[in-house]
Amino acid sequence: xxxxxxxxxxxxxxxxxxxxxxxxxxxxxxxxxxxxxxxxxxxxxxxxxxxxxxxxxxxxxxxxxxxxxxxxxxxxxxxxxxxxxxxxxxxxxxxxxxxxxxxxxxxxxxxxxxxxxxxxxxxxxxxxxxxxxxxxxxxxxxxxxxxxxxxxxxxxxxxxxxxxxxxxxxxxxxxxxxxxxxxxxxxxxxxxxxxxxxxxxxxxxxxxxxxxxxxxxxxxxxxxxxxxxxxxxxxxxxxxxxxxxxxxxxxxxxxxxxxxxxxxxxxxxxxxxxxxxxxxxxxxxxxxxxxxxxxxxxxxxxxxxxxxxxxxxxxxxxxxxxxxxxxxxxxxxxxxxxxxxxxxxxxxxxxxxxxxxxxxxxxxxxxxxxxxxxxxxxxxxxxxxxxxxxxxxxxxxxxxxxxxxxxxxxxxxxxxxxxxxxxxxxxxxxxxxxxxxxxxxxxxxxxxxxxxxxxxxxxxxxxxxxxxxxxxxxx
Numbered sequence: 410x411x412x413x414x415x416x417x418x419x420x421x422x423x424x425x426x427x428x429x430x431x432x433x434x435x436x437x438x439x440x441x442x443x444x445x446x447x448x449x450x451x452x453x454x455x456x457x458x459x460x461x462x463x464x465x466x467x468x469x470x471x472x473x474x475x476x477x478x479x480x481x482x483x484x485x486x487x488x489x490x491x492x493x494x495x496x497x498x499x500x501x502x503x504x505x506x507x508x509x510x511x512x513x514x515x516x517x518x519x520x521x522x523x524x525x526x527x528x529x530x531x532x533x534x535x536x537x538x539x540x541x542x543x544x545x546x547x548x549x550x551x552x553x554x555x556x557x558x559x560x561x562x563x564x565x566x567x568x569x570x571x572x573x574x575x576x577x578x579x580x581x582x583x584x585x586x587x588x589x590x591x592x593x594x595x596x597x598x599x600x601x602x603x604x605x606x607x608x609x610x611x612x613x614x615x616x617x618x619x620x621x622x623x624x625x626x627x628x629x630x631x632x633x634x635x636x637x638x639x640x641x642x643x644x645x646x647x648x649x650x651x652x653x654x655x656x657x658x659x660x661x662x663x664x665x666x667x668x669x670x671x672x673x674x675x676x677x678x679x680x681x682x683x684x685x686x687x688x689x690x691x692x693x694x695x696x697x698x699x700x701x702x703x704x705x706x707x708x709x710x711x712x713x714x715x716x717x718x719x720x721x722x723x724x725x726x727x728x729x730x731x732x733x734x735x736x737x738x739x740x741x742x743x744x745x746x747x748x749x750x751x752x753x754x755x756x757x758x759x760x761x762x763x764x765x766x767x768x769x770x771x772x773x774x775x776x777x778x779x780x781x782x783x784x785x786x787x788x789x790x791x792x793x794x795x796x797x798x799x800x801x802x803x804x805x806x807x808x809x810x811x812x813x814x815x816x817x818x819x820x821x822x823x824x825x826x827x828x829x830x831x832x833x834x835x836x837x838x839x840x841x842x843x844x845x846x847x848x849x850x851x852x853x854x855x856x857x858x859x860x861x862x863x864x865x866x867x868x869x870x871x872x873x874x875x876x877x878x879x880x881x882x883x884x
Contacts, residue, residue, distance in 0.1 A: 476540060476542055478537060478538070481535075482536060483881070483882070484533055485531045487819070488523070489524060489879075490877075491522045492521045492874045493519060493520045493872070494873075495514065495519040496513060496516075497517065498869050499513060500842060501844050502716075517869060522865075526560060526879075528863055529608050529819070530879070533557055534555060534556045536554030537552070545582075547579065549577075550580060551576065552575070553574070554574045555571045567660045569674055571590070589628075591629040593629075593644070594644055594689035595706045596614075596625070598693065598704035599617050599735070601700055601737075604739070604748050612825075614772070615789040616791065617754070618848075620671060620731050620856055621670060622708050626646050626649035626672075626687060628648055632644075642691045643689070644690070648677050648686065649686075651710055652673055652675065653668070654712060655854065655856070656722065656854070656855045660675070666722060668717055685708065685709065686708065686709045689704070698740055698741040699738075703734070703736045706756075707732045710728035713726065713727050713837070714855065715837075725837055725854065726758075729759045731757070732759070734755060737751060737752040746778035749775055754769070764795075764833065765795070765796075767795050768792070770789060770792075774786070775787075784808050785805070785806070786805065788805075789802075791846060792846060792847065793846065799830030799845045801825055801847060808820045815882060821876075824874050825848065827845055827846050827848070828846060829869045830844060848867055862875050
């Protein structure tokens with residue numbers, strides 16, 4: 410067996426450490442040999458794009474002809490301080506406790522918290538992938554990848570062991586087919602266009618988090634084709650991850666009575682109702698210093714969204730479906746080392762009432778490289794065009810000192826401001842009222858998996874600030 414460890418393809422050209430372990434019967438034990446083989450050859454465009462796809466889905470390094478297993482991962486741990494101003498929850502269900510109004514000083518107080526946090530600039534994960542060359546342009550492949558929180562050593566992705574991806578696939582002369590849990594086309598498109606790696610302070614991907622099925626999906630069948638500078642992907646899932654009830658409950662506390670988040674650990678079970686059925690598409694054009702991307706997502710719900718309370722499940726909306734699209738562009742100026750990127754996103758929930766929340770997100774980022782230092786600035790506007798008309802304005806400023814192609818220390822400042830907009834009533838329980846921008850309001854309804862800024866979250870009608878310093882290592 411050959412075990413190969415690659416530097417991530419998005420960090421450098423493939424620098425490979427290969428452990429070849431032949432079994433010597435005469436000696437009764439294995440011997441190991443370490444070889445170091447930096448790759449300098451330029452791959453054809455189709456191969457290069459395929460390598461990018463491998464990187465954005467968690468794989469590292471370029472595909473290679475021989476069979477083998479690759480171990481790869483990323484650790485991102487920092488220390489940060491979270492400061493939240495006092496929020497305003499008056500007139501909403503979050504300003505009531507035991508049937509009585511509660512002041513903002515109690516329900517949404519100003520806070521300051523110092524903590525060790527994870528995945529500020531890049532998600533932390535550990536993965537395994539393997540391939541077998543079958544000849545004639547055919548390869549069998551698999552990938553298993555799990556997210557985790559290095560600060561506590563626990564699992565992420567709703568406590569799944571391989572919660573990011575777990576699939577088996579076949580590469581053919583006419584494209585690649587995969588079966589299993591995979592990244593959604595919208596997420597792949599954002600990875601293509603991000604100047605970072607969609608860590609919790611990478612607000613360029615603000616739109617993708619409003620529905621967790623735009624991140625990873627259970628039971629996915631995907632087809633990917635690369636030709637010249639173009640890459641296209643089509644996906645389908647009979648249930649990408651919608652349980653019989655949607656709420657903010659998470660594994661292991663979630664159950665059939667409480668409901669669970671979209672994309673929860675047991676939400677992907679098929680039952681013939683069509684809940685969670687999803688289709689998606691993505692196309693990317695990458696040539697020289699220019700990248701153009703577009704993606705489409707649609708999933709069926711057919712289940713209630715509500716609150717998991719001590720008194721039982723309280724439905725707020727009957728959601729029917731969700732539809733979204735995004736477009737983006739990225740360009741690098743080689744003469745100055747400057748990179749620019751921008752994304753436009755629009756999504757809409759369709760429910761049995763007439764609310765039908767519609768979300769628009771616009772994000773812009775700039776990155777400047779000076780020797781071994783990277784400077785980055787981002788801004789995003791994520792808002793409900795109707796419904797509450799609330800919005801979230803976010804800013805990120807950062808600096809990174811690259812100790813090597815795999816290791817960096819960084820500084821981050823991030824700010825998310827919630828403007829709560831109008832108060833709206835639940836069509837199923839009119840006495841219950843809501844307000845807030847998409848990031849703030851959709852979290853307690855179970856549409857998002859992890860609160861923004863590595864779990865810090867936001868407060869309604871308040872400003873949340875993060876000051877962080879950390880270290881990141883990829884292998």
